[in-house]
Amino acid sequence: xxxxxxxxxxxxxxxxxxxxxxxxxxxxxxxxxxxxxxxxxxxxxxxxxxxxxxxxxxxxxxxxxxxxxxxxxxxxxxxxxxxxxxxxxxxxxxxxxxxxxxxxxxxxxxxxxxxxxxxxxxxxxxxxxxxxxxxxxxxxxxxxxxxxxxxxxxxxxxxxxxxxxxxxxxxxxxxxxxxxxxxxxxxxxxxxxxxxxxxxxxxxxxxxxx
Numbered sequence: 266x267x268x269x270x271x272x273x274x275x276x277x278x279x280x281x282x283x284x285x286x287x288x289x290x291x292x293x294x295x296x297x298x299x300x301x302x303x304x305x306x307x308x309x310x311x312x313x314x315x316x317x318x319x320x321x322x323x324x325x326x327x328x329x330x331x332x333x334x335x336x337x338x339x340x341x342x343x344x345x346x347x348x349x350x351x352x353x354x355x356x357x358x359x360x361x362x363x364x365x366x367x368x369x370x371x372x373x374x375x376x377x378x379x380x381x382x383x384x385x386x387x388x389x390x391x392x393x394x395x396x397x398x399x400x401x402x403x404x405x406x407x408x409x410x411x412x413x414x415x416x417x418x419x420x421x422x423x424x425x426x427x428x429x430x431x432x433x434x435x436x437x438x439x440x441x442x443x444x445x446x447x448x449x450x451x452x453x454x455x456x457x458x459x460x461x462x463x464x465x466x467x468x469x470x471x472x473x474x475x
């Protein structure tokens with residue numbers, strides 16, 4: 266049986282999430298005088314793209330995953346549905362206010378971070394304890410950002426743009442780093458816990474007598 270969890274096989278999802286987040290952050294920060302309508306459109310495109318990528322990953326995992334780890338697909342599906350819903354909700358009301366947009370972005374960030382932490386916890390329970398630190402850190406950044414945004418509903422559009430842009434850059438870089446680590450695990454064709462196991466076995470093995 267493949268010893269690499271299905272979530273690690275989906276390293277490309279983290280990579281695309283990270284790339285889209287970085288591009289989204291850069292675009293938000295360098296777009297001078299962005300309007301509220303522009304910010305809504307930018308966030309909607311970002312959320313829907315990330316959601317569609319996660320849904321595609323979930324479908325692939327449903328088709329190819331087997332054994333107790335096959336259930337990992339639901340996390341990707343939940344992330345995907347959450348992103349698509351957030352993107353659609355932000356464009357449903359043409360007269361959306363800054364407060365409404367703040368709540369949508371904040372709630373989406375918190376829920377995304379929670380689902381990412383659940384994914385990390387599942388990987389750790391599946392004996393893949395190395396290589397998930399960046400993913401967990403990205404999840405914490407997402408949760409903290411979302412809570413700050415929700416707690417400060419009086420944010421203006423310009424402040425919100427800067428906060429979202431900086432958050433997207435940081436989270437995107439972390440996801441890209443985690444994607445690379447997951448890719449190296451898959452490319453090696455073994456569980457990341459095996460090196461630790463081999464070192465431990467060597468230490469416990471009796472010394473050879475010459």
